[in-house]
Amino acid sequence: MPNPSTTPSPLLLALRDATRDCHKALEARLPFFDLGFDTAAYRRLLQAYYGFHAPLENQLGDYQGPERCKTAALTRDLLALDLTEAEIDALPLCQALPAISDEASALGVMYVLEGSTLGGQVLKRAMAERLGIGHDSGAAFLDVYGEMTGSYWRSFLVRLGQASTATPAQAATVQAAIDTFTRFEQWLAKSKVLI
Template sequence: MQAKAHEVPVPPVLQDLRAGTAKLHVSLEKKLPFFSDRFDTNAFQRLMQAYYGFYLPLENALLDAAVTPADFDLASRLKAPTLREDLLTMGLSAEDIEGLPICQSLPVISDRPTCLGVLYVLEGATLGGQILRREMASRLELNADNGAAFLDIYGAETGRRWRNFIDYLSSRPLDTVERKAVVMTARATFSCFERWLESREVLI
């Protein structure tokens, strides 16, 4: 008789996040144009400008809120600086980037649970970036050297850093109300991002 594989229990907060954001995640993925036949380098640049317009103010909000747990290294996980370098590599000037539209409708970050909800979405996006990285390299010959470093921001460390984040999130002492706040903020982050990309007319 075969022994059953050891099952690792899924922490309650992660169960809640997966259930609470699944539909929003799928909805956004369907609208992203990366796999569209009409998606070209110009469309990629426009999309990355829109990403920058969301990531920059959201990450600044995380920094300004000053509610990130002291034992979490937020600085090493910021994505906007890499997006900015990608835009410079693609030919935008510093002045061009300074003049890009910036999202004003962001999820509220007021405490540790809301901070964790935002981080769950931002960190989870790095996993999907690996699929997009391969697609953009194959179809548009874009890579980390010519404007697509954002899609491979953690490189070979992507999987490990995601697991580390999940381990960190799962180890936080969150009660039922706090877990709900994490999920609601993650949902708000997805919704704000989708609305922003729609307003920039870069979605399918």
């Protein structure tokens, strides 16, 4: 019997395969490692992240446990970066979100949001080095699960491994993941925070 925590499920392999190019394209357009990237630009970027994550997590509803909610960390970061609660409440929110209609599509959205916590570990270190921003001064979102990052990722993979193996369900998960990357990139572009 394959061990689900070490053997990638066919669905995980399909997700990786289908979103590899989306990840590369988005990573190349994100300004984190740009020469002129400063705290003001970081704040604008986080505002745009908030505008996507807040409504999307709302839409995920019960498909995602409250312990995986990342919007609270974004709010905390924006407050640490001197936005007021009223300013945060007034931030523009993305209206063109990926559709979530069942467990299959929710899993595709979650794959992207959960996977981004892995890259967050790299970004957390880079932002500490480049901008001097840490967990309590604007980088809580980048390290939202802290030392639990690995175990949260592995437990998500277990859920992914238990997903329906029916072809339409798997196709819906993969499509939702592609849509999440695409719509996030479109939203960030519209918010004028990409390179």
